[in-house]
Amino acid sequence: MEQLKSIHLPIEIVLNIITCSLPKSNVLLDPAHPITQLLVTFTLVCHETRKLATRYLCQHCIYLSSGPRLSSYLLTIPSRPELCNISALFLAPFGGTIDDQPTARWVRELLNYTCTTLKRLVIDIPLRSLYPEDDHLGVRDILRQGFQRLQNLEEFVSVQDELYLSVQDRFDTNNNERAFWRNFPKLKRLAVYNPMIDHLFWEDVAAMSNLECLVLTRADGLRDRNGSNFKTEYFHHCDRPLKVLLINTESHQVRYGNMRRHRWDEVDPEKKMTIMTYSIPLLFDDDHIAVCQDYVKIGAQYGTLWDWEGEIIQHRPSFVQQVPSGA
Known part of the structure; x- marks a missing residue:
């Protein structure tokens, strides 16, 4: 019986398959979503699919829902600087409190990396879990430094x-921060x-x-x-x-x-x-x-x-x- 030969699709068709799998332009997907998994798989196929899939991952799939996930992402950036080109981001790296200086520094570092490209940001962060008068590690100021960089944010x-993100005592009657x-x-x-x-x-x-x-x-x-x-x-x-x-x-x-x-x-x-x-x-x-x-x-x-x-x-x-x- 004649052995079947493998069929190699033209790279243009493969790239079109990636593009056709995308969600609507304003959708953010979590890591478990099938489209996220598909894009991650295409980063392992070849240079061309990796380049395109990475771009779409940065547009739809940067979903940093824990401290370890944020830390891992930051550690990857030096070897893959294209991951700085995030246009949309879901950010929820803290647990029940923001009284966590290392995670706050990671947030600041991420926002410093991505401030020029980031246009859509959704945060699920308990900023009222630590009031200024109890912030002995200066966590709130660290976060302020990061968020102040977001000059191109549209959403x-x-x-x-x-x-x-106030750093002034909430009981201060002269606190008129806008x-x-x-x-x-x-x-x-x-x-x-x-x-x-x-x-x-x-x-x-x-x-x-x-x-x-x-x-x-x-x-x-x-x-x-x-x-x-x-x-x-x-x-x-x-x-x-x-x-x-x-x-x-x-x-x-x-x-x-x-x-x-x-x-x-x-x-x-x-x-x-x-x-x-x-x-x-x-x-x-x-x-x-x-x-x-x-x-x-x-x-x-x-x-x-x-x-x-x-x-x-x-x-x-x-x-x-x-x-x-x-x-």
């Missing part, structure tokens, strides 16, 4: 907080958890000249006198369109009345700012915090978060002293 999601994400001048899409919404917050938002979409999960101050009048505060500082999405569980979602005197027609007659509430269903005894954070994290990873829509709000809420939702 940022903080799953667990509002990017709380939102840290103001350091990202090219930011177009921003999602933060449990920020305090007041007039200073909207001033910070207005200062972001490229911002198009703002996602606020379980925000505090939505019905405070200084935070509820979104449009008046925002348009006092700028005149740019903005989409705002307020995320919470159904039972904790902020409610808006229909009183004519609270409508925003005069403030925003062209409806440049769209404000929507997006309510997440809660099953049985699910934890409100965990459910909201998981929803946002998944939406951020798969690139759908910015397209979520809910009930459009045409009017500001009447003033009611709000009980903080807590972090």
Whole structure:
């Protein structure tokens, strides 16, 4: 019986197979995903497939979900400098606390390596697990040094907080430090958890000249006198369109009345700012915090978060002293 001969596909077809296997452009994949595994396999085939697969891994599959994974990645960079060209990153290297100086240094080193190319960043880091007055190792300042380098960032999601990187004592009455994400001048899409919404917050938002979409999960101050009048505060500082999405569980979602005197027609007659509430269903005894954070994290990873829509709000809420939702 005649022996079958092996068939060698042209390299152009092999490269096309790699390209056709990719997810949508704004999707981040974890290491166990089949597409991630496929791309890793192609890095071992030949020089051409390795080059292309590595580029796509840096666009879709840099998922550093533990300290050892981050450390291993950094140790690989000297021999494979192309791994510095990350455009999208999921970063969650800490456990239950950031009181871990070696991991903080690794984060700073990674961000120093990738600051010129990184455009999408999703972090799941417990920045409120260590307050400035208890930070005896200077961990918070180390992290600040890394995040301050991200001058080309266009999309940022903080799953667990509002990017709380203050190094000032939280009980200091003179602590007027502004939102840290103001350091990202090219930011177009921003999602933060449990920020305090007041007039200073909207001033910070207005200062972001490229911002198009703002996602606020379980925000505090939505019905405070200084935070509820979104449009008046925002348009006092700028005149740019903005989409705002307020995320919470159904039972904790902020409610808006229909009183004519609270409508925003005069403030925003062209409806440049769209404000929507997006309510997440809660099953049985699910934890409100965990459910909201998981929803946002998944939406951020798969690139759908910015397209979520809910009930459009045409009017500001009447003033009611709000009980903080807590972090």
